[in-house]
Amino acid sequence: AAPRRGQAQDDRHRRRGCARLQPEPDHAQRHQGRPHQPARSRHARHDPRTHPAWRQSCRLRRILATLQGAEAVEAVLSSNPSTPSPVIGIRENKITRRPLMEAVAQTQEVAKAIEAKDFTRALSLRDPEFEDCLHAFRATTRLNTEYRVPESQRMRIGIIHTGAPAGGMNAATRTAVRYCLCHGHTPVAIYNGFAGLLEGNVAELTWLRVDQWGTRGGSELGTNRALPDSDMEGIAAKLAEYKIDSLFIVGGFEAMVAVNQLDKARDRYKALKIPLVHLPATISNNVPITEWSIGSDTSINVLVDACDAIKQSATASRNRVFVVETQGAGCGYIAMLGALASGANIVYTPENGITLKQLVDDVEFLKRRYQQDVAGKSEGRLVIRSEKASKTYTTEVISNILAEEGKDLFDSRLVSLGHTLQGGVPSPRDRTRAVRLTVKCIDWLEQQHGSKTPGAASIAIQGAEIRFVPIAEMIAAADTKHRRGKVQWWTPMQRLVDVLCGRINLENEPLNAGIVPLAATTTATQTS
Numbered sequence: 001a002a003p004r005r006g007q008a009q010d011d012r013h014r015r016r017g018c019a020r021l022q023p024e025p026d027h028a029q030r031h032q033g034r035p036h037q038p039a040r041s042r043h044a045r046h047d048p049r050t051h052p053a054w055r056q057s058c059r060l061r062r063i064l065a066t067l068q069g070a071e072a073v074e075a076v077l078s079s080n081p082s083t084p085s086p087v088i089g090i091r092e093n094k095i096t097r098r099p100l101m102e103a104v105a106q107t108q109e110v111a112k113a114i115e116a117k118d119f120t121r122a123l124s125l126r127d128p129e130f131e132d133c134l135h136a137f138r139a140t141t142r143l144n145t146e147y148r149v150p151e152s153q154r155m156r157i158g159i160i161h162t163g164a165p166a167g168g169m170n171a172a173t174r175t176a177v178r179y180c181l182c183h184g185h186t187p188v189a190i191y192n193g194f195a196g197l198l199e200g201n202v203a204e205l206t207w208l209r210v211d212q213w214g215t216r217g218g219s220e221l222g223t224n225r226a227l228p229d230s231d232m233e234g235i236a237a238k239l240a241e242y243k244i245d246s247l248f249i250v251g252g253f254e255a256m257v258a259v260n261q262l263d264k265a266r267d268r269y270k271a272l273k274i275p276l277v278h279l280p281a282t283i284s285n286n287v288p289i290t291e292w293s294i295g296s297d298t299s300i301n302v303l304v305d306a307c308d309a310i311k312q313s314a315t316a317s318r319n320r321v322f323v324v325e326t327q328g329a330g331c332g333y334i335a336m337l338g339a340l341a342s343g344a345n346i347v348y349t350p351e352n353g354i355t356l357k358q359l360v361d362d363v364e365f366l367k368r369r370y371q372q373d374v375a376g377k378s379e380g381r382l383v384i385r386s387e388k389a390s391k392t393y394t395t396e397v398i399s400n401i402l403a404e405e406g407k408d409l410f411d412s413r414l415v416s417l418g419h420t421l422q423g424g425v426p427s428p429r430d431r432t433r434a435v436r437l438t439v440k441c442i443d444w445l446e447q448q449h450g451s452k453t454p455g456a457a458s459i460a461i462q463g464a465e466i467r468f469v470p471i472a473e474m475i476a477a478a479d480t481k482h483r484r485g486k487v488q489w490w491t492p493m494q495r496l497v498d499v500l501c502g503r504i505n506l507e508n509e510p511l512n513a514g515i516v517p518l519a520a521t522t523t524a525t526q527t528s
Helices: 005-014 027-031 052-077 100-115 119-125 128-141 169-182 193-198 232-241 251-265 296-316 332-344 356-371 394-404 418-422 430-450 472-478 493-500 519-528
Strands: 087-093 094-100 154-162 184-192 202-204 247-251 277-281 320-326 344-349 381-386 410-416 456-462 465-470
Touching: 005 381, 027 119, 052 087, 052 094, 052 296, 052 332, 052 493, 087 100, 087 277, 094 100, 094 232, 100 119, 100 128, 119 169, 119 394, 128 169, 128 296, 128 430, 154 193, 154 251, 169 247, 169 430, 184 193, 193 251, 232 320, 247 251, 247 430, 251 277, 277 430, 296 320, 296 332, 296 410, 296 418, 296 430, 320 332, 332 344, 332 381, 332 493, 344 356, 356 394, 381 394, 394 410, 410 493, 430 465, 456 472, 465 472
Parallel strands: 154 184, 154 247, 247 277, 277 456, 320 381, 320 410, 344 381
Antiparallel strands: 087 094, 184 202, 456 465
16 A cells, blocks of 8 residues: 555654644634633744843843942942042953043044944954954854965864863854864864763764754763773874874863873873863863853853742742752852852852851841841742752751741741753853854964974963963862862852841841831821
């Protein structure tokens, strides 16, 4: 019998695990047993506020607004009548002050240069990030032969992911592949980390193969925590077999350690005498020296989204405290920045640890905070705890203590977000920084190619500066026991969290402070 129409299509869908589309039901079938729902307007369907990227960028806006607001207050307090009025901005990862009139004058210069069609000057007046992103956009959106290097300088560049997945890894890989092709290099994907290299999971990547990778989370190449020292001889042999001329390693603390291991083994294996560059990419942001790692912004977005929903539940449940546990290993970056963006009242990090006295003070703080609320006012509050803040005072223990001690004022629940922080669509900031930093890494590999002593380095953001740090300097700045940097730039934010949650000078505020009940206002008005 001849196959019925559509059978071949059904078979293809079945092999792909898809269901064949069913005929559209008529109007009566669609609405049977359901109340009539008014149609959404065209404007509601296309509301930009419903787009994931818009929602994610809001988390960054909260943090920047908070930090810039605090800097503005400091500027006011430190000024005098002769101090020029400043404008508060940000450059790379540093909040900056600049005289307002100077900034306005430069902005006007940009407009004048554009009007005169002097685009070179207009571009030079822009922020360096703008120029870098424009160059990256031109080089990664179309194959342009004008960027190609001489054939003698072309390389086979290996691209590998190491460590835990982080948002922006795929954006970095897409940029590396297209930028390499634009310059005439051959991008070589190493799947499943160093373990995959030993198994020969290696393939060249094409322009279209990575077309949609920029918006994908996780790691399309696959990643794990395997390090090259497990079989350094085999790693060197595979790099020689596939004729890898330089290596671009994307990952977190493990990737930094891997670069150091490869660098130390160069004297023993000729195949390892190639340029090695590391792009920090980890949700924990625990790589030393650099103040920013690809993926850390996305993880904070996921955390804050969860905290917003949890806080709604806490408020609706009447005087409930939620203890939220986050990932981050030995680094409390996610917990601290998440507390700042979500309005948490207490934050526990591995850097500060947890003591019994601190818990007693925190219980008293929460009790005082609830006593100061207007009677009957519904209020939910958050406590954010990094997973390795303490071995003794676990999330469950803290939640039980709060529930027992505050039972007359509030109760407590716990939530562990776990590996959800490794998921999510990469944030706009992680994507754009992945693109920009990757371009700089490939340029650095080109500079190192052919050198008698090729370098091994990590790209780092420090304040308003981007620089390449030798891997030996990175290791020297690392606290290998706790897998983080010896110096953490964000730890002073603890005081800002305390100020914003009302912990500072709380004892000076009266009980039942806050909004005056409407009945009391009406009575006072009538009396007067």
